[in-house]
Amino acid sequence: MIEFRSVGKQFADGTRAVSDFSLTIPSHTTTVFVGPSGCGKTTLLRSINRMVDLTEGQILIDDVDISDRNPVQLRRSIGHVMQHAGLLPHRRVIDNVSTPLRLNGVAKADARQRSAQMLATVGLDESMHRRYPSQLSGGQQQRVGVARALVNDPNILLMDEPFSAVDPIVRAELQDEMLRLQEKLKKTIVFVTHDIAEAFAMGDQVVVLKTGGTVAQVGSPTDLLAEPADEFVEEFIGLQRGGRTLQVQELQGRLIIVDQHGRPMGVLE
Numbered sequence: 570m571i572e573f574r575s576v577g578k579q580f581a582d583g584t585r586a587v588s589d590f591s592l593t594i595p596s597h598t599t600t601v602f603v604g605p606s607g608c609g610k611t612t613l614l615r616s617i618n619r620m621v622d623l624t625e626g627q628i629l630i631d632d633v634d635i636s637d638r639n640p641v642q643l644r645r646s647i648g649h650v651m652q653h654a655g656l657l658p659h660r661r662v663i664d665n666v667s668t669p670l671r672l673n674g675v676a677k678a679d680a681r682q683r684s685a686q687m688l689a690t691v692g693l694d695e696s697m698h699r700r701y702p703s704q705l706s707g708g709q710q711q712r713v714g715v716a717r718a719l720v721n722d723p724n725i726l727l728m729d730e731p732f733s734a735v736d737p738i739v740r741a742e743l744q745d746e747m748l749r750l751q752e753k754l755k756k757t758i759v760f761v762t763h764d765i766a767e768a769f770a771m772g773d774q775v776v777v778l779k780t781g782g783t784v785a786q787v788g789s790p791t792d793l794l795a796e797p798a799d800e801f802v803e804e805f806i807g808l809q810r811g812g813r814t815l816q817v818q819e820l821q822g823r824l825i826i827v828d829q830h831g832r833p834m835g836v837l838e
């Protein structure tokens with residue numbers, strides 16, 4: 570469990586990124602931070618592994634205040650996937666994935682074997698192992714980033730806009746694979762996105778943030794759709810202007826779901 574207690578962050582130049590933020594993130598589930606650009610999502614995410622140090626409040630992981638933890642050890646114990654994968658360009662795929670294991674003192678052969686297994690888990694076969702990151706597609710690079718973040722078997726996985734640099738089709742594939750993986754692995758995932766559709770797809774718990782790092786609403790996707798807290802949330806999740814309004818039409822004896830423009834979306838079973 571990750572607990573934010575009245576957390577705040579003001580940067581040295583005076584910018585206030587987060588104010589009085591409190592939240593409990595249950596273990597083995599996915600929590601998504603979503604909100605407009607600059608609302609403090611990344612700052613909150615990075616405060617969990619102390620890449621950002623808080624100016625107010627506390628974060629506890631399984632009841633231990635992270636400010637009492639050694640920052641380097643803390644960082645190594647938590648998986649982190651970044652927007653552009655953040656792979657080391659001059660190291661081969663297999664060595665990129667092995668790096669966290671090697672830093673934790675695992676012998677080279679063992680590290681390579683475990684990395685190969687992890688690459689297979691994220692859908693990359695042996696032919697990829699000896700390539701350099703630039704010889705992979707964007708989607709493949711993100712898979713390597715996920716493999717590297719998971720290779721140490723961390724309890725917590727931080728994902729900062731991990732799929733936003735790839736095209737919509739690859740993005741949907743990566744989301745599906747991540748959901749499939751999470752069903753098996755049951756990590757505590759904290760996921761940042763500015764895309765509400767992605768937040769609804771990935772999140773057990775969704776945290777809608779406003780500029781200044783304050784909470785607009787916390788709930789499951791269903792809670793947010795059924796009972797948006799205010800106009801900001803309604804607007805953000807697209808309930809206004811009929812953005813998420815679906816209707817049923819009968820066509821040749823079948824019930825077809827159409828969106829607000831009358832475009833067919835699916836069939837009601």
Ligand SMILES: Nc1ncnc2c1ncn2[C@@H]1O[C@H](COP(=O)(O)OP(=O)(O)OP(=O)(O)O)[C@@H](O)[C@H]1O
Pocket residue numbers: 580581582584585586604605606607608609610611612613763
């Ligand atoms: N190192 C820094 N120094 C000063 N201000 C910063 C720093 N890092 C972030 N900020 C500011 O803090 C606020 C929150 O930034 P943050 O990156 O957390 O937002 P975000 O919601 O992740 O945005 P985006 O969706 O655009 O990535 C912004 O106003 C940003 O300009």
